[in-house]
Amino acid sequence: RDTVVATPAYSYYDKEYLCAVKIGTPPQTLPLDFDTGSADLWVFSSETPSSSVSMGKAIYNPKNSSTAKLVTGATWALTYGDGSSSSGDVYTDNVTIGGLNVAAQAVESAQKVSSQFAGDTALSGLLGLAFGTANQVKPAVKTFFDNIRPALPLPIFTVNLKKGAPGSYNFGYIDTTQYTGALTYTPVTPRYSLWEFGISGFSIGTAIKNSTVIDAVADTGTSLLLLPLSIVKAYYAQIAGSSYSTNYGAYVYPCNITPPDFNFYIGTAKQVVPGRYMNYGYISNTQCYGGIQSQGTLMFSLFGDIALKAQFVVFDASVPRIGWANK
Ligand SMILES: O[C@H]1CN[C@@H](c2nc(-c3ccc(C(F)(F)F)cc3)no2)C1
Numbered sequence: 034r035d036t037v038v039a040t041p042a043y044s045y046y047d048k049e050y051l052c053a054v055k056i057g058t059p060p061q062t063l064p065l066d067f068d069t070g071s072a073d074l075w076v077f078s079s080e081t082p083s084s085s086v087s088m089g090k091a092i093y094n095p096k097n098s099s100t101a102k103l104v105t106g107a108t109w110a111l112t113y114g115d116g117s118s119s120s121g122d123v124y125t126d127n128v129t130i131g132g133l134n135v136a137a138q139a140v141e142s143a144q145k146v147s148s149q150f151a152g153d154t155a156l157s158g159l160l161g162l163a164f165g166t167a168n169q170v171k172p173a174v175k176t177f178f179d180n181i182r183p184a185l186p187l188p189i190f191t192v193n194l195k196k197g198a199p200g201s202y203n204f205g206y207i208d209t210t211q212y213t214g215a216l217t218y219t220p221v222t223p224r225y226s227l228w229e230f231g232i233s234g235f236s237i238g239t240a241i242k243n244s245t246v247i248d249a250v251a252d253t254g255t256s257l258l259l260l261p262l263s264i265v266k267a268y269y270a271q272i273a274g275s276s277y278s279t280n281y282g283a284y285v286y287p288c289n290i291t292p293p294d295f296n297f298y299i300g301t302a303k304q305v306v307p308g309r310y311m312n313y314g315y316i317s318n319t320q321c322y323g324g325i326q327s328q329g330t331l332m333f334s335l336f337g338d339i340a341l342k343a344q345f346v347v348f349d350a351s352v353p354r355i356g357w358a359n360k
Pocket residue numbers: 049066068069070071112113114115117148149150151153156159252253254255
């Protein structure tokens with residue numbers, strides 16, 4: 034059982050949350066973006082073109098690890114929701130998160146990264162926490178969670194992200210001090226190897242609940258809360274002066290207005306995303322980028338950090354199921 038601190042990067046608007054991961058012998062510490070929406074552990078390394086490695090970025094160098102072993106012939110390639118991508122070869126090595134150690138964890142070394150990753154000066158890679166069937170290594174390898182799961186008291190991890198402050202990922206146990214009220218669980222259908230669940234309805238501000246089942250995915254690697262366009266339009270209709278900016282391809286609103294809460298329902302339990310969490314950054318000194326945006330053509334809604342930072346979430350692989358609580 035263990036806990037690891039999740040620190041928001043680009044802290045004003047919490048673009049991503051990074052956790053320290055120790056790789057190799059002696060340990061090399063890299064800040065990785067834990068992503069429940071993918072299933073690969075990949076890192077910037079000594080094999081990543083130096084032109085893509087921003088100054089001061091921590092990288093993994095297998096040559097400096099006595100326990101590193103090349104997985105002969107294994108390769109990987111990934112493309113993320115925003116079109117960013119990376120690819121490379123694979124080592125096994127010792128990986129420690131908090132106090133949890135996996136001896137021969139597959140560590141995917143980046144030989145190529147797209148411009149978005151090259152431009153991200155904070156992260157040194159990603160650690161996927163989706164179901165192992167989503168792993169993109171050929172031949173497939175196990176995720177950290179799949180490797181550590183048998184050693185955990187419970188086959189779960191919990192996510193307690195915070196607005197503009199460090200939160201935590203806990204493995205194998207539930208820290209009941211991290212939430213208020215009750216945890217409400219709902220089944221997960223890993224149709225796409227993702228933490229996919231149904232919400233029973235939503236409401237905006239103090240309005241009554243709209244009972245409509247929405248298919249959603251809990252994705253710590255997505256910064257925003259992406260919803261069906263009809264709901265997004267209804268939401269911004271409540272904010273005087275908000276508009277869809279064709280320039281940004283996003284809904285923006287006057288920064289001096291606190292938007293309404295967005296509430297979603299797990300069964301009959303009301304989960305609250307406070308309006309004050311909706312500011313995803315200033316795009317001018319008067320206009321702010323909304324935390325709620327359209328899911329576009331995606332076949333599910335994406336409950337990313339804007340929603341997750343308001344909640345305590347249990348990712349339970351035993352059923353599988355997902356549990357939500359306000360905090
Ligand atoms: O694919 C889905 C799986 N979860 C979502 C996800 N997206 C990223 C990501 C992180 C950082 C960057 C970059 F550094 F800015 F390039 C890009 C994408 N991480 O998880 C989307």
